[in-house]
Amino acid sequence: MSQSVVKGSELKLKIESLAYGGKGVARHQNFVIFVNNALPGEYVLVFIYKIRSGYAEARVIETLSESPYNVNPKCNHFSVCGGCSTQNLEYDEQIKQKIKQVEDIYIRQAGIDNFIIENVVHAENQYHYRNKMEFSFSNRPWYLDGEEKNNPKFALGLHVPRRYDKIVDIEECHIQDKDFNKILDLVRTEAIKNEIKPYDNKTNNGYLRHLMLRKGYYTEELMVNIVTSYENPSKLKPIINSIINHFPNIQSIVNNINTRKADVAYGEKEINLHGDSFIRERLGDITYEISANSFFQTNSEQAVKLFETVQHYLDLKGDEIIFDLFCGTGSISLFLAKLTKEIYGFDVIKSAIEDATRNSVINGIGNAKFHKVNLDTYFKKGRNIEDYPTPDALIIDPPRSGVHKNMLKSLPKFKANKIVYVSCNPTTQARDIVRLIHWGWKLQSMTLVDMFPHTPHIETVALLKK
Ligand SMILES: C[S@@+](CC[C@H](N)C(=O)[O-])C[C@H]1O[C@@H](n2cnc3c(N)ncnc32)[C@H](O)[C@@H]1O
Numbered sequence: 001m002s003q004s005v006v007k008g009s010e011l012k013l014k015i016e017s018l019a020y021g022g023k024g025v026a027r028h029q030n031f032v033i034f035v036n037n038a039l040p041g042e043y044v045l046v047f048i049y050k051i052r053s054g055y056a057e058a059r060v061i062e063t064l065s066e067s068p069y070n071v072n073p074k075c076n077h078f079s080v081c082g083g084c085s086t087q088n089l090e091y092d093e094q095i096k097q098k099i100k101q102v103e104d105i106y107i108r109q110a111g112i113d114n115f116i117i118e119n120v121v122h123a124e125n126q127y128h129y130r131n132k133m134e135f136s137f138s139n140r141p142w143y144l145d146g147e148e149k150n151n152p153k154f155a156l157g158l159h160v161p162r163r164y165d166k167i168v169d170i171e172e173c174h175i176q177d178k179d180f181n182k183i184l185d186l187v188r189t190e191a192i193k194n195e196i197k198p199y200d201n202k203t204n205n206g207y208l209r210h211l212m213l214r215k216g217y218y219t220e221e222l223m224v225n226i227v228t229s230y231e232n233p234s235k236l237k238p239i240i241n242s243i244i245n246h247f248p249n250i251q252s253i254v255n256n257i258n259t260r261k262a263d264v265a266y267g268e269k270e271i272n273l274h275g276d277s278f279i280r281e282r283l284g285d286i287t288y289e290i291s292a293n294s295f296f297q298t299n300s301e302q303a304v305k306l307f308e309t310v311q312h313y314l315d316l317k318g319d320e321i322i323f324d325l326f327c328g329t330g331s332i333s334l335f336l337a338k339l340t341k342e343i344y345g346f347d348v349i350k351s352a353i354e355d356a357t358r359n360s361v362i363n364g365i366g367n368a369k370f371h372k373v374n375l376d377t378y379f380k381k382g383r384n385i386e387d388y389p390t391p392d393a394l395i396i397d398p399p400r401s402g403v404h405k406n407m408l409k410s411l412p413k414f415k416a417n418k419i420v421y422v423s424c425n426p427t428t429q430a431r432d433i434v435r436l437i438h439w440g441w442k443l444q445s446m447t448l449v450d451m452f453p454h455t456p457h458i459e460t461v462a463l464l465k466k
Pocket residue numbers: 295296297326327328329330331332346347348349352373374375376397398399
């Protein structure tokens with residue numbers, strides 16, 4: 001290790017690139033230093049606050065010269081909100097950095113030779129793309145410069161990075177649908193005016209916990225889900241009335257009750273306060289009914305491109321049997337069903353499978369079947385595989401942790417020649433693909449679909465063939 005990289009020291013560094021996750025990468029005499037909130041091409045004076053085996057972590061004391069890719073962030077909350085940490089980086093450079101990160105993970109970390117990303121699907125709309133947002137209420141707001149507004153004990157917004165107890169009071173967020181900004185304002189105004197108290201996650205007192213907003217990008221149907229710590233919907237009346245006054249066509253207002261300590265935006269019970277308990281979204285020629293707690297892709301425009309990439313990789317002739325492992329609400333299965341002989345979706349969440357089944361009926365799809373199973377164990381050592389016809393191809397879209405080892409080891413037993421692996425975490429995707437290559441598959445092609453502009457999140461689709 002270089003002598004001069006010691007905890008507590010200051011160094012001048014040139015930022016070379018962004019690491020997966022968004023930190024700047026610099027080197028001092030070949031020792032790697034990860035720098036928070038730094039851009040490629042920037043020249044910075046940093047403070048080393050942590051030394052680990054093989055690398056150090058640092059924060060910027062002073063920017064000595066700006067990155068050539070630096071742009072003014074649109075958002076007023078940029079410096080405190082962790083939501084869009086690369087909003088100050090030119091969009092094309094964001095994409096270049098994401099490509100480099102995936103290449104680094106596959107080539108250097110996973111040791112896969114001849115790796116290339118064949119196709120990159122940029123986002124045409126880099127703002128107002130999110131069809132869903134989850135905000136938190138708090139009595140511990142976080143203001144810049146210690147400024148206290150009219151109501152110092154109320155905030156509705158997003159978490160300060162690494163501070164579970166502090167919430168940035170968000171006035172305007174540029175990556176969400178524009179209606180969401182208006183609803184944030186209405187809910188905040190009515191809650192303060194009527195003294196409806198935010199929940200305090202230290203004492204477990206208070207009522208308002210989360211505000212979840214959803215809107216069909218292609219249908220414009222709107223859902224408001226207010227998550228509270230106990231059941232007393234009459235308390236929400238002023239908020240509900242104000243939302244209905246301003247959005248008379250609103251499709252759905254629900255109240256989820258979460259009495260547990262876990263800081264999550266879904267509850268043990270849901271009360272329907274206005275309209276339906278779902279909204280509709282339309283991707284391609286499929287209509288999806290989505291309820292408050294169901295997973296749905298958050299960028300509808302890019303989701304269509306993601307599903308078209310899966311379709312392109314499967315190269316369907318119409319007589320194939322397809323398994324969609326980790327199918328969620330069946331969005332990919334339903335998008336492709338009419339091009340297949342049969343498609344089988346598997347997911348552990350009961351409501352997701354119910355949504356998928358209902359959505360197949362709504363769309364008149366008779367050849368998609370959905371099963372609620374825990375894939376960590378269901379097909380372990382090849383169990384239950386014989387209950388299904390032999391698939392021609394597998395679609396795999398697991399959570400960030402990747403495919404559980406029991407499920408992964410069973411994949412060769414399905415005897416499918418083709419696998420299309422969709423992932424929101426290239427690190428676990430590369431780990432799993434190394435195993436698949438070991439068992440005889442070849443990594444044929446890779447596409448990066450940018451689902452999340454201005455954030456470090458990466459979505460990749462891999463095609464593997466026997
Ligand atoms: C990235 S989402 C896939 C979403 C889906 N392909 C879509 O586009 O809507 C991952 C899914 O894995 C499911 N999941 C997580 N762990 C699971 C398990 N052990 N068994 C089955 N499904 C699981 C989650 O419920 C979630 O729906």
